[in-house]
Amino acid sequence: CANIYLSIYLSPCETKKKADHVRKHGVKQFINQYNKLKDRQKDVLYWGDEVEYMLIRFDHENRLGQLFLNSSQLLQALQQPEFQSPGNTPTLWRPEYAGYMVEGTPGSPFGGLMAHLNLVEANMKLRREEIRKLLGPDEVPMCITSFPRTGCPNFVYPSHKPQPQSEESFSRSLFFPDAAIHSSHPRFKTLTRNIRERRKEKVAINIPIFKDKNTMSPFVEDFSEYGDTGEASTAAKPDHIYMDSMGFGMGCCCLQLTFQACNIGEARLLYDHLAPICPIMMALSAASPIYRGYLSDYDCRWSVIAQAVDDRTREERGLEPLKNDRFLINKSRYDSIDSYLSEMGRCYNDLDLVYDKEIFEQLRDSDIDDLLAQHIAHLFIRDPISLFSEKIHQDDTKDTDHFENIQSTNWQSLRFKPPPPNSNIGWRVEFRPMEVQLSDFENAAYVVFIVLVTRVILTFKLNFMIPISKVDENMVTAQKKDAVREGKFYFRKDVITANSPPEAAECVGCCEVIKQRIDEEYTLMSINEIINGKDDFPGLIPLVNKYLEYSECDVDTRCTVLQYLQLISNRASGKLMTMAQWTRKFVLTHADYKQDSVVNENITYDLLVECEKIASGEKPCPELFFNLSVQPLSFFFCLFSTLQLIYSFSQLITFCCLFKP
Ligand code: ADP
Ligand code: MG
Ligand code: MG
Ligand code: MG
Ligand code: MG
Structure with a gap:
């Protein structure tokens, strides 16, 4: 059946031949x-999240936790309500890369009312419940960013062996x-x-291994037992965890949100303005320290996926002189954005942008400004990597499939989404860097925080822009172990004063004076300082709080939001752990861990059992989060009375001081 289906897609060679057609x-x-x-106005805020789930199957007798290859069957059932009554369901379900993954979104986006912030967690709970109902007693959905033993023997159920030598194999992975x-x-x-x-050649993913006392040094694996004929031993770097297929990256889960602008x-x-926020939120949401059964030196999935879908040839990667290919390309098609889009961002665009000059001219000739034109011409340096045979010939005045083909396989930290044809949907931005969190409470907190940050940016006209090359440096920092506590990030010193941006004309040459002025606008800060503030910097949470003071909001919503902000604030200050820190600690203190970086089946089983207890609310985990959302009102009163107590205490002290001799 798979083969019949595949025939509707063109072969790689045919797809390549049609690349210019698709781009044109x-x-x-x-x-x-x-x-x-372009002149569409007055759209209102709509926003919605995407949560990805892994299906886990426990075999308690044999102490096994495996990825359950059941998403095809599960999706059929999950999507039934949508087929029967399109547009009228509380949730929507979509397939994802792996046979053990599904993606869930709300049935329709949330709106601009503060009270809507209070709906997302309940909707996430409902999604989890919908999956649970369809699974067996030992099968559960879990929000795990990277499964610890992906690619290890027996990591999926039912068990399958890779076939690296087979001509039929899509990935040829070991x-x-x-x-x-x-x-x-x-x-x-x-x-x-x-x-x-x-x-x-196969993709080659190398992630630095976490070197423990007993880790083999240098860490070099022998892949011949997996059937390697030399490609792996050449591509694997010493002291790195080596992986060789798209599944290691696209088989990770994440948390995304999209919102509509006016x-x-x-x-x-x-x-x-969200571009500089991407690395900060990635570090704050870090949740993936283990790959292919080894502890790594990274806490985030980002560069794993970037390497997992890097389709650039050796020429394009700069390893050989350009002969057959057109461009030297500095990044994978999955990576951080390369240019700002607004006039204000112009002077902060300091990367040498690779773009298709012909396409750029074509866009300019159609009266599209240079910043947007170069963004599109940059996306269009990529070839299409899949093409439906029936979709080759289209009506360019009505269809957008060819545009979407290129757009949707540029997996960047942010996505600028034009309105789909014939819809009432407006211009949207998608925020894509965050790792998925274990519980619905945490996922809701991260999503609501970003929605509020967008409101703060617009209401107070904040400016977060720094040179885009510095955002890239931050992306590298953000993935490293414990970046949330130890990393220093370039960030704007003054986000409030509406610094008049350098004039466009000034920027074109980007003369030294402007460069110098820009260089004085930012400094290195910790995540704690960026989120919670310091003497000369207000901090994102205090800014959000200021916004909340102005906005009309019912008590219940305010309590919920308060707890979400508390989570973000405490993660930033280090009072609470990130999922990555917590996972590391779990492994390092497990009786079966031999200080050799290896996360075996036994540790993985215990880790997954623990995760399931925490995510389902069966067991509290005060190291990760305090979730008081069950009784928001009592929490509010508790908080209120604490504040009162502090107040009366301070009165008492003042009173005593008055009588001091
Ligand atoms: P993709 O996979 O292309 O990123 P999805 O359709 O899976 O997009 O998810 C997009 C998210 O955007 C969903 O949460 C959805 O509720 C939300 N959404 C839908 N319509 C709008 C809109 N008009 N404005 C903002 N968000 C929207
Ligand atoms: Mg989606
Ligand atoms: Mg998607
Ligand atoms: Mg997805
Ligand atoms: Mg998405």
Whole structure:
């Protein structure tokens, strides 16, 4: 069946031949849409999250926790209500890369009312419940960013062996069997094969290993027992955990949110100001310290995915002189954004942007400004990596499939989403760097925090922009072990004063004076300082609190939001652990851990059992979060009385002081 399906996709070679066709029409489609929608005004805030889940199957007798390859079957059931009554369901379900993953979103986006902030957690709970109802007693959905033993023998149920030597294999991985790729839709297998064939070798993922007392040193593995014929031993770097297929990255889960701006200008501004927030939120949400059964020196999934879908050829990566390919490309198609979009961001665009000059001219000739034109022309340096045979010929005045083909396989930290054709949806921005959290409470907290940050940016006209090259440096810092406590991040010193941005004309040459002025605008700060503030910097949480003071909000919502902000604040200050820190501690203190960086099946089983207890609320985990949301009102009164107590105490002290001799 899979093969019949696959035939509707073009072969890698045919896809490559059609690359120019897709790009040519994709750009036309964007131009047509842009001209129709550029003046669209007065859309209102809508926002919605995407949560990805892994399906875990426990075998308690044998102390095993495995990834359960059941998403095709599960999705059929999960999507039933939507098929029966489209547009009328509280939740929506979509396939994801792996056969053990599903993605859930609210049935319709939330709106701009403060009270809507109070709905997202309940909706997330409902989603989890919907999955649970369809699974057996020992099968559970879990929000885990990276499964500790992905790629280890027996990590999936039912068990499958990889077939690296088989011509039929899509990934040729030594570790990740094709059977673990989602199978009811051919897109994921097609992408896997086409990325490998475009690159002309398997993807090579190297993540620094966490070196413990008994870790082999240098850490070099022998892959011959897996069937390596030399590619792996060459591609694997010493002291790194080596992985060789798309599944290691795209098989990770994440937490995303999308929000609608009132017009294209506001969308461009939000996109820009959120760019420097991406690395900060990645470090704050860090949740993935283990890969292929080894503790790593990274806490986040980001560079694993970036390497997992890097389809650049050796020429494009700069390892050989350009001969057959067109561009030297500095990043994978999954990575952080390369340019700001708003006029205000112009002078902070200091990366040497690679873009397709012809496409750029075509966009400019259609009256699209240079900043937007270069963004699109940058996305369009990529080839399409999957193409439906029926979708080749399109009406560029109505369809947008070719544009979406390129857009949706540029997996960047932010996505600028134009309105879909014939819809009442406006210009949107998607925030994509965050790792998924164990519980609904935490996921809701991170999502609500970002929604509030967008409101704060717009209401107080804040400015977060720093040179985009510095945002990239922050992205590297953010992934490292314990970045939330130890990392220093470039951040704007003054986010409040509306510094008049350098004039566009001044920026074009970006003369030394402007460069110098910009360099004085930012400094290195810790996550704690950025989030909670310090003497000369207000901090994001205090700014959000200020915004809340002005906004009308019922007590219940305010209590909920208060707890969410408390979580973010405490994670930033180090009072609470990130999921990554907590997971590390769990492994390092497990009786079965031999200080050799190895996370075996036994430790993994105990870790998963513990995670399930915490996520289901069966066991509190005060190291990770205090969730008092069950009784928000009593919490509020408790807080209120504490404040009162402090107040009367201070009165008492003042009173006593008056009588001091
Ligand atoms: P993708 O996978 O392309 O990123 P999804 O459709 O999975 O997008 O999820 C997009 C999110 O955007 C969902 O949470 C959805 O509720 C939300 N959403 C839908 N319509 C709008 C809108 N008009 N404005 C903002 N968000 C929206
Ligand atoms: Mg989605
Ligand atoms: Mg998606
Ligand atoms: Mg997804
Ligand atoms: Mg998304």
